Amino acid sequence: MQLSTDDTEALRKLLEDRRKAVAPESLGYGGRSGVGRPVEGLSQEQIDELTGRARGTYSRLVNGRLERPKPQYLQDIARLLRMTEQEWTHLYWLTRREYPAPLHEDAGMVIPGVWSNIHRIEGVIAYVADAAWNLITCNREFEELFPGNRPPSNVLLYMATDPTRHTLLLDWEQSWAPWIFPQLRRAISERPEDEELKRLEQLVLSDREAGPIYTGTGLVTVPFPDGAQRPFRHPRHGDGVVDILAADPRNSRGAGFVMLAWHSGDGSAARQEDLRAPVTLASRSLMT
Template sequence: MNRTALRALLKERRELIAPEAHGLSRPTGRGRRALGLSQQQVDELTCRAVDTYNRLETGRYPNPPADYLRQVGRLFGLNEQEWVSLCRYAGIGDPPGPLNPSSGLEVPGAWQEAVDGIGHMAYLTDASWNVLAHNRHFAEMYPAGRPPANTIRWMLLDESAREDTLIDWHDVWAPLILPQLRAAIAARQEDETLRAIEREVRADAFLGRLWEEGGFHIHPDGDERPLRHALLGPGHVTICAAQPLTAPGARLIIMIFRPGLQKSHVRAPMLRAAPRGASS
């Protein structure tokens, strides 16, 4: 727990909220006037016992429940980065999921320009795997030059992906993609797009059996997989994955393509900062 940072974050955001916006009034008696909501008003709005919020803001509430922190975060209008900070400062670590169901479904518009400037195949999806931005290199991977609307649905259920583009789909791609879908649903249980894909997966003869078997591989970062490029032919892609900080669950995927099905190249070593004092 970081009491100083926790108090600063909560006090600043609490004082920005007008009690009148929630049908409450400001105290009229003597004494110092609260700039925004009082601590007791926060207890009232979150339906908690008196002094609950004071304990949180002053750091006297060890390991507060995530559902209570979510109540406070939504009441205070925190963004996703502030939500992460609130959970960390309160001592529970990273949040169990996004603050709001709509989080992860949009990113700043500058990301399109950023993706366009990448020299490898690159695309950006929201938390439901809907494509928000892509560059021309990524579009060229597809026979028609048009990427799918939803990449995980395409990877799992599109016939051209299974039979042509994603080489060794049954053994290499499908077993690694399904756990990603499962993990996303665990974090976003009310996401109807993901739930619809899950229903399609369960109804598929092969994927349905694989889904029931489970699987734990949920992160493609650094993976290398065989792929048939519409213009460049068969080869391998190394997948680099990252996440925009303002959109939890969204992902930037960069695919480094190397022609040929033989893994003749040497995998790049891990990047680490040089020890202090080491000569350049």
């Protein structure tokens, strides 16, 4: 795959900015001395040595001349240069035109601090959980669903095993369980070594009611909740339904941002039509 001039420049900037930020001393190299132009950060030769590649390999990568580099090499480079998940995804896309698996074990377990602004959302129930459904932050409407305004520390564990879940999640067996457990199965299959997910799975399996349902859940269909409507008893408003809006923070793959919009009714109304922009650039050009 031949990189364009713009992609080559973007690749060079990404790699060289990260290379210059890594002090050789932090990896056991002494200070440089002698003649020659001073080099910031690791040298290209040191990168080749540390990644176990032939001399000149990094030079070919940074200049866009290493055609479709192997995933393992890109991973070695990204970890050596201490890239973030966003930088790792950018590197992988530039060189392979594919989206990679997460680079770090804590991918999806941390989110940018600006997500604390969720507490300012009003009119809907909103929360953010990490890749193992541990609650990170939420708004007041979410807190008010629970006694003492104390929400559960793990959202999926609450939905799967908490004895009080039936208070909120109406028709749990038919309307909620069928999409709760496939999500956990999917996460386990993608992160089989994740200790948080393994512990969560153990707790679900040990539950008398949830365990047999989870065991019988397959991986063929994963009904993600985005766009779904479920029966829900609101502590203040009573029985009704919630429209579920779900998305992922872009810089924290695996974490989840969920909003629940409660309204009265039994969910029997016709499905809402998908939304699209009333005017697009293409349609606007046809009108002029």
